Amino acid sequence: MNVDIGNALGTTPGVTEATLERLDDRVADAHERIADGMVNDEFGYASLNLPETTDPDAIRAAVAPFEDPEAVLTVGIGGSALGAATLADALDSDVDAYFLDNVDPDHVDALLASLPLDDVVVNVVSRSGTTAETLANFLVVREAMADAGVDWTERTFVTTGESGNLRRLAEAHALPALDVPEGVPGRFSVLSTVGLAVAALQGHDVEAVLAGGRDGMDALSGSLFESPAYAYGATTYALAERGARTNAFMPYAESLETFAEWFAQLWAESLGKDGLGQTPARALGATDQHSQLQLYRAGPPDKLVTLLRPTERSTSTIPETDLDGLAYLGGSSLGDLLDAEFDATEASLAAAGVPNVRIEIDRVDERALGELLFGMEAACVLYGELASVSTFTQPAVEWGKNAARGLLGGGAFPEADAVDDKRELRIEGR
Numbered sequence: 001m002n003v004d005i006g007n008a009l010g011t012t013p014g015v016t017e018a019t020l021e022r023l024d025d026r027v028a029d030a031h032e033r034i035a036d037g038m039v040n041d042e043f044g045y046a047s048l049n050l051p052e053t054t055d056p057d058a059i060r061a062a063v064a065p066f067e068d069p070e071a072v073l074t075v076g077i078g079g080s081a082l083g084a085a086t087l088a089d090a091l092d093s094d095v096d097a098y099f100l101d102n103v104d105p106d107h108v109d110a111l112l113a114s115l116p117l118d119d120v121v122v123n124v125v126s127r128s129g130t131t132a133e134t135l136a137n138f139l140v141v142r143e144a145m146a147d148a149g150v151d152w153t154e155r156t157f158v159t160t161g162e163s164g165n166l167r168r169l170a171e172a173h174a175l176p177a178l179d180v181p182e183g184v185p186g187r188f189s190v191l192s193t194v195g196l197a198v199a200a201l202q203g204h205d206v207e208a209v210l211a212g213g214r215d216g217m218d219a220l221s222g223s224l225f226e227s228p229a230y231a232y233g234a235t236t237y238a239l240a241e242r243g244a245r246t247n248a249f250m251p252y253a254e255s256l257e258t259f260a261e262w263f264a265q266l267w268a269e270s271l272g273k274d275g276l277g278q279t280p281a282r283a284l285g286a287t288d289q290h291s292q293l294q295l296y297r298a299g300p301p302d303k304l305v306t307l308l309r310p311t312e313r314s315t316s317t318i319p320e321t322d323l324d325g326l327a328y329l330g331g332s333s334l335g336d337l338l339d340a341e342f343d344a345t346e347a348s349l350a351a352a353g354v355p356n357v358r359i360e361i362d363r364v365d366e367r368a369l370g371e372l373l374f375g376m377e378a379a380c381v382l383y384g385e386l387a388s389v390s391t392f393t394q395p396a397v398e399w400g401k402n403a404a405r406g407l408l409g410g411g412a413f414p415e416a417d418a419v420d421d422k423r424e425l426r427i428e429g430r
Ligand SMILES: O=P(O)(O)OC[C@H]1O[C@](O)(CO)[C@@H](O)[C@@H]1O
Pocket: 077, 078, 079, 080, 125, 126, 127, 128, 129, 130, 131, 134, 185, 186, 187, 269, 394, 397
């Protein structure tokens, strides 16, 4: 993974090399804190040890009973789904991967109706074992399997904490069970059982993903000028301090679109604390050049754009054409066109004084993805240290959970009462 921060210098908002030099002293201190947290396996910091502590054999053993499934269905939400989905959507496999990470009945019903329930492995993932969406979806999936005459206990494994509903379910029905890693918040758990079980079932090289993560570990140092991950974390932090409230994360590869979704949770849930943070806006190149780029380039000077691409792509030649004004495309390739658009967008933003950071990986494969995932996690941890926020907690999400639970009769929660206090000013349609 390489990071180029040159287009964040002298922009609006922007940083100077002097700023980064001064900031580098704080990066060195932060790195020491991070390194100590890793050595002591402290809550949260333990996440950055996963490339070394995750046991691929345990993952393979848990999924071994499920030989050559047609598909794997993950029932989970947030960090319990997005990491596995990132790898599944980035890498090709003969085993289809599906994710139920929402409780939209139309979507759930349609997906279950489309699946070969007698040849699907169900992976229920929840660290807490209490997440309403995940447990509700699991109950619906289990019912659908029973209705289809499928013994769900033969086709289900769980990934969960050492106690809770899913752990009890696994014990009661002798389901294969994977442990979620101790001290690792869900959004940091992709390089563990949580993110890698689906990859193992899909036949991906889990060791290579972890090796990429170790490449990322090896690239950490006490200076942002020597560590791509810290260069990204420090630069995005410095830009946020100078007004870049939004980070438009724009991969130029369809295979990395879900990665942007994973990044959004990591960045928002880790850094959105105490009135601080940087809003991750998910975008996709080149598509969003025809959608959001107008705002990025000519809207309020309150954002940075992160441009991510693999430097190796397939070719896919564009046939020669005499279409009016388009002959120049003939004989080129779609990859060339996409890269030209990447370069053009980068230059377009720079010309407008909009800060942008380039992240490049060699190709979209297991090892590069492992390093990229680790790198963004390390960048996030560094940003959190520099911003002095509690990177590894997410207290703000509990209010809504309690309100929903109270509304459904799951207990007496004052938050639910507050829902009734909604101020109304309805404008009626026809
Ligand atoms: O794995 P669990 O406990 O079901 O949590 C799922 C997700 O919900 C959150 O706890 C937020 O509510 C995320 O941090 C987490 O990734």
